Amino acid sequence: MSEAVLILLLSNAVKAGTILLYPTIGEIFSERAGILNLGVEGMMLIGAFFGFMITHITHNPYLGFLAGVMAGGLASLIHAFISITLRGNQIVSGLALTIFGAGFTTFYGQQWINMNLEVSFSPIALPILSSIPFIGDILFKQDIIVYLSYITALVMWFVLYKTTIGINLRAVGENAKASNAMGVSVYKVRYFWTFFGGLMAGAGGAYLTIGYAPFWLDGITAGRGWIAIALVIFAMWDPLKAVLGAYLFGSINALQFQLQAGGTTIPSAILNMLPYLVTFIAIVISSIIVKAKHIRPPRELGIPYSREEK
Amino acid sequence: MKQFFGLLLVVFIVLFGFSGISNATDNKIKAAFLYVGPHNDGGWSQSHDEGRIYLQKHVPYVDTAYSETVPEGAPCEKIIRDYIHKGYKVIFGTSFGFMDSMYNVAKDYPDVIFEHCSGYKTRKNMGTYFGRMYQADYLSGIVAGMMTKTNYIGFVAPFPIPEVIREINSFTIGAREVNPKVEVHVIWTNSWFNPVKERSAANTFIANKADIIASGCDSPASIEGAKKAHIYAIGYDRDNHDKFPKTILTSRIWHWGVFYTKAIEEIKKGTWKSEQYWGGLKDGIVSLGKFGDTVPEKVKKYVLKRQKEIIDGKFKVFAGPIYDNKGKLRVKKGEELSDKDKLSMQWFVKGVVGTIPNK
Numbered sequence A: 001m002s003e004a005v006l007i008l009l010l011s012n013a014v015k016a017g018t019i020l021l022y023p024t025i026g027e028i029f030s031e032r033a034g035i036l037n038l039g040v041e042g043m044m045l046i047g048a049f050f051g052f053m054i055t056h057i058t059h060n061p062y063l064g065f066l067a068g069v070m071a072g073g074l075a076s077l078i079h080a081f082i083s084i085t086l087r088g089n090q091i092v093s094g095l096a097l098t099i100f101g102a103g104f105t106t107f108y109g110q111q112w113i114n115m116n117l118e119v120s121f122s123p124i125a126l127p128i129l130s131s132i133p134f135i136g137d138i139l140f141k142q143d144i145i146v147y148l149s150y151i152t153a154l155v156m157w158f159v160l161y162k163t164t165i166g167i168n169l170r171a172v173g174e175n176a177k178a179s180n181a182m183g184v185s186v187y188k189v190r191y192f193w194t195f196f197g198g199l200m201a202g203a204g205g206a207y208l209t210i211g212y213a214p215f216w217l218d219g220i221t222a223g224r225g226w227i228a229i230a231l232v233i234f235a236m237w238d239p240l241k242a243v244l245g246a247y248l249f250g251s252i253n254a255l256q257f258q259l260q261a262g263g264t265t266i267p268s269a270i271l272n273m274l275p276y277l278v279t280f281i282a283i284v285i286s287s288i289i290v291k292a293k294h295i296r297p298p299r300e301l302g303i304p305y306s307r308e309e310k
Numbered sequence B: 001m002k003q004f005f006g007l008l009l010v011v012f013i014v015l016f017g018f019s020g021i022s023n024a025t026d027n028k029i030k031a032a033f034l035y036v037g038p039h040n041d042g043g044w045s046q047s048h049d050e051g052r053i054y055l056q057k058h059v060p061y062v063d064t065a066y067s068e069t070v071p072e073g074a075p076c077e078k079i080i081r082d083y084i085h086k087g088y089k090v091i092f093g094t095s096f097g098f099m100d101s102m103y104n105v106a107k108d109y110p111d112v113i114f115e116h117c118s119g120y121k122t123r124k125n126m127g128t129y130f131g132r133m134y135q136a137d138y139l140s141g142i143v144a145g146m147m148t149k150t151n152y153i154g155f156v157a158p159f160p161i162p163e164v165i166r167e168i169n170s171f172t173i174g175a176r177e178v179n180p181k182v183e184v185h186v187i188w189t190n191s192w193f194n195p196v197k198e199r200s201a202a203n204t205f206i207a208n209k210a211d212i213i214a215s216g217c218d219s220p221a222s223i224e225g226a227k228k229a230h231i232y233a234i235g236y237d238r239d240n241h242d243k244f245p246k247t248i249l250t251s252r253i254w255h256w257g258v259f260y261t262k263a264i265e266e267i268k269k270g271t272w273k274s275e276q277y278w279g280g281l282k283d284g285i286v287s288l289g290k291f292g293d294t295v296p297e298k299v300k301k302y303v304l305k306r307q308k309e310i311i312d313g314k315f316k317v318f319a320g321p322i323y324d325n326k327g328k329l330r331v332k333k334g335e336e337l338s339d340k341d342k343l344s345m346q347w348f349v350k351g352v353v354g355t356i357p358n359k
Helices: A003-032 A040-058 A062-086 A089-110 A135-139 A144-162 A164-174 A176-181 A184-213 A226-232 A239-261 A268-292 B002-026 B044-058 B074-085 B097-108 B133-147 B160-176 B195-209 B221-229 B256-269 B295-312 B338-342
Strands: B029-034 B060-067 B089-092 B111-116 B124-130 B152-157 B184-189 B213-215 B233-235 B248-254 B277-279 B286-288 B327-329
Touching: A003 A040, A003 A135, A003 A144, A003 A164, A003 A184, A003 A226, A003 A239, A003 B338, A040 A062, A040 A089, A040 A184, A040 A226, A062 A089, A062 A184, A135 B002, A144 A164, A144 A184, A144 A239, A164 A176, A164 A184, A164 B133, A176 A184, A184 A226, A184 B195, A226 A239, A226 A268, A239 A268, A239 B184, A239 B195, B002 B133, B029 B044, B029 B074, B029 B256, B044 B060, B044 B233, B044 B248, B044 B256, B060 B074, B074 B089, B074 B097, B089 B097, B089 B256, B097 B111, B097 B124, B111 B256, B133 B160, B133 B233, B133 B286, B133 B295, B152 B160, B160 B184, B160 B338, B184 B195, B184 B286, B195 B213, B195 B221, B213 B221, B221 B233, B256 B277
Parallel strands: B029 B060, B029 B089, B089 B111, B111 B124, B124 B277, B152 B184, B152 B213, B213 B233, B233 B248
Antiparallel strands: B248 B286
């Protein structure tokens, strides 16, 4: 494999990773606030569909992207309402959201199958940064949505660990009652970050259909939402580690095709399975690390909160 | 208001009355089509739907209906039985995976005719049909072989089954006949219709300096990828030339309407017999599409000459000597691969870089 091939493959891997990075960051924050949202796959599908549709209608990929982001956010409010206001079971509600997203987009997406987008995000080479050998070609000749994901990861890391917002958020996920006593509105915090999780899932989905595919297809996310949830554990609820995880998976995705093109003797069915197989392995490894380092999920993850209950 | 309802009642009576009459005198042949994908998938299922529309237009005594995105297995059987209960007498199943369902139902309804595309199970009332697409694959391979500069051609392939392997082999034979340096690289997507995977496969080829991408999958995703990278593509299923005039060099196209018309006409005449139909360029069920704007006259001339030779029976695509990609002589000089061997092909010809998983 020559260097030029490697660069192109890795830059494709970053694009594939971006699809996972957004929802992973979103889910990290939702879980940090104590809300487990298993509806990522469904929210991504909704974001993917609306992103595609609006881009197709308006011929403006940025408007489409924004629509996909908002659609993902709105979908998450269903989960927020059930798990925060009604204090329902978060696992059931999240699964229902995934099923709803799949059904909704399959039904309304029928007439959009086999249309392709004439417009997409165009790559922009960043001055100075893009002239770094190797790294510059991979990371800094991408499109604006990829750059936005770098910024999101950095900013959100800062927000989580270095601001009052982050402290409040973490406190709510660890001990809602105590944060309430401190004057933090648990409901508001949880609603906001669940909504944020939805926006991010929508962003991942919209990037998939506008920037990556660019097609619409039933179930186009193909389990990426679930991989994102797994990546949250892999990243140990840290937005910067999520970057690593997302690109690792992007690379595996690109690798399976490269191995085939090079005439490998590994059966293609096994190569197709790789991303899911690696998810499994990654979870096992990171669970061991999590245990060894005494890192654990937010203490009140998945537990409904009520101000009235003493 | 009363008047309005009265009017509505009259309209209903008239409508139902007429439909009753038309049913009574209706001796049209009712034919149902089952598609594995959406009828507008831009590829395989759409090519069948165009065949259905062709049939409907050219044969006045037929009534057609279709079901799209039909799952394989039990749900497929139910859909077929529903059609039969509604009075459909001919069932066209257009995907390999419908084979067993059709075979099962065909046993229960000896007076209904079943035609199954690309399979091998037959009954007295169930025939199969397919086309010798390898002839068009071969011709498109010639175009690719003459047009490539990097000698690296990518082939986005669905499943490692004989139908697809035959496709890749005949394409490679064509390409290497005019350019022995060509290598055809294969990526399996393990899916008939998955634009995202097809596009990823195409991108991988592009990263590896491919300058032509062919596909045996059913969406135009790889052509889109080629267009974006300003390289060439070979189309499949339908002629997408008008959509990609600068990208597509030529396409391999199905004309299912030819077979559907033939089958329905035979049924009408009462001469229909269960057979394993395998038509080729000569019968018009497969063909090459329009040439791309950049294909030079010289190339077109060579291809058209070969096309005529195939139609006249003077040239055989799988004529020996043919070596496989491990160096073993598969077809001796002066011999031709039998149809049986073509239909069960499980090896790649020399020049293909790819792997067929072992069973």
